[in-house]
Amino acid sequence: MxxxxxxxxxxxxxxxxxxxxxxxxxxxxxxxxxxxxxxxxxxxxxxxxxxxxxxxxxxxxxxxxxxxxxxxxxxxxxxGYVFQDYNLFPHLNLLDNAAFAAVDKKEVDGLFDLFKISHLRKRKPHMVSGGERQRCAMCQALARHPxxxxxxxxxxxxxxxxxxxxxxxxxxxxxxxxxxxxxxxxxxxxxxxxxxxxxxxxxxxxxxxxxxxxxxxxxxxxxxxxxxxxxxxxxxx
Amino acid sequence: MDYLALYVTLKLALVTTVVLMVMAAPIAYLLAYARFPGKSLLEALVYLPMALPPTVIGFYLIIVMSPKGLIGRGWEWLTGGSLLFTFLGITIASIIYSIPFAVSPMKAAFSKIDRRLLENAYVLGLSKRATFLRVIIPNSLSGIAAAAVLVFLHSMGAFGVLLMVGGSIPGETKVASIAIYEAVETMNYQAAGMIALSFIPISYAFLLLINKLNEDSRP
Structure with missing residues (x-):
């Protein structure tokens, strides 16, 4: 395409x-x-x-x-659209953020491993660093199979x-x-x-x-x- | 002590709060996000009950709810009964009286949400309705709770507008503030004092709750 x-x-x-x-x-x-x-x-x-x-x-x-x-x-x-900030929804933890529009929610674990944020899956966005937030935003965008x-x-x-x-x-x-x-x-x-x-x-x-x-x-x-x-x-x- | 009046008051405040939370949310959404001609006119209209004397609101409500009025006639045609001097009548009055106190904090909470979050929800495939339910509401919970508490307190204190629309029928339209007024009128200061005293802990507890919610909403 x-x-x-x-x-x-x-x-x-x-x-x-x-x-x-x-x-x-x-x-x-x-x-x-x-x-x-x-x-x-x-x-x-x-x-x-x-x-x-x-x-x-x-x-x-x-x-x-x-x-x-x-x-x-x-x-x-x-x-998939990732911007500087504000991709993640403050009320959801990182896992739920990445799974927000996921085609297959099971894939999110694999993406989290790939982006090395598996240990942060239960954290809210404000509890992790900016780099970790952007990793999660990439997972969120990719999980949608853009x-x-x-x-x-x-x-x-x-x-x-x-x-x-x-x-x-x-x-x-x-x-x-x-x-x-x-x-x-x-x-x-x-x-x-x-x-x-x-x-x-x-x-x-x-x-x-x-x-x-x-x-x-x-x-x-x-x-x-x-x-x-x-x-x-x-x-x- | 007039427990019945206290019961009517709490029932009225509760029904008003529940109905207004559902009703005010779409209005607050429109005022926070939509752009359309005449928006400032609509906004002023929504806040008008806050700026009008309660007796003026009561007067117009009597006009429209009376058997000759538009709403009163429709109601009579539907049910055969009257709206004036009924619990439903004072509930409608109380809802209109408290609309600004529901819409204003909700609109403030909705406006605080960054626009880019909503755009991200759209890009992720959510319709505007789904975005409202899945993104806006969960991120405005403290504002919505503050609106609920304000509406509850404000409708507990309604007096003039309810007296005009509902009169003072025990168990139906006689709320605590009217009971206090009538007790004082008949020089029954002890009865008035008992009801008045029961308001203080309720109102105080709710104000503490508001402070707590405001603290929680700060990041």
């Missing part, structure tokens, strides 16, 4: 206007400065936001088509060591997943490490030269300097 999208949406400071596609077993990393429309794009794929114009096609299903007035609700797209996996800076709120560990685990997990994966980050190092394909997005548009400019430009130079500082640092790790 391949996800193919062409999206236009008017935002307050700029317009989103991108086209891309991502095939099964492939990870596309969407990268760009913060506030550049990456999250809006991924929310349109999830069906949480409606584009002004465009199409989203998944395999032979049409999820969105502005000319034919088709909009499939997020409930029916059957995808047809498409959307990861919106899932490890950005974590410390460097935890982030690198999870990044490596995700890379080794990638081979066993059969769905397309779209990963959002503003970290160039992360993008180069994980990606099969890279889609740089700046102010809502595809900008293939962005990474090169960001790495080579001196800090303090030009308008992208602020966004450039962090990726430059991350190359050190």
């Amino acid at each position: 391949t996800i193919a999208a062409s999206l236009k949406k008017r935002l307050k400071y700029f317009d989103v206007d991108v086209s891309f596609s991502c095939a099964s077993k492939s990870m596309m990393v969407m990268i760009g400065p913060s506030g550049g429309g990456k999250t809006t794009i991924i929310r349109m794929l999830a069906g949480l936001e409606v584009p002004d114009e465009g199409r989203v096609i998944f395999g032979d299903e049409v999820w969105f088509d502005s000319t034919r007035r088709i909009h499939v609700t997020p409930q029916k797209r059957r995808l 047809r498409l996996l959307l990861l919106d800076e899932p490890f950005s709120a974590l410390d460097v060591i935890t982030r690198r560990g999870l990044r490596e685990e995700l890379k080794s997990l990638k081979g066993s997943l059969s769905c397309p994966i779209i990963y959002v980050t503003h970290d160039i190092n992360e993008a180069l490490f994980l990606a099969d394909e890279i889609l740089p997005v700046v102010e809502g548009k595809n900008d293939d030269g962005w990474m090169q400019r960001t790495i080579t430009r001196e800090p303090g130079e030009g308008t992208t300097a602020k966004g450039a500082r962090e990726p430059r640092l991350s190359l050190v790790y």
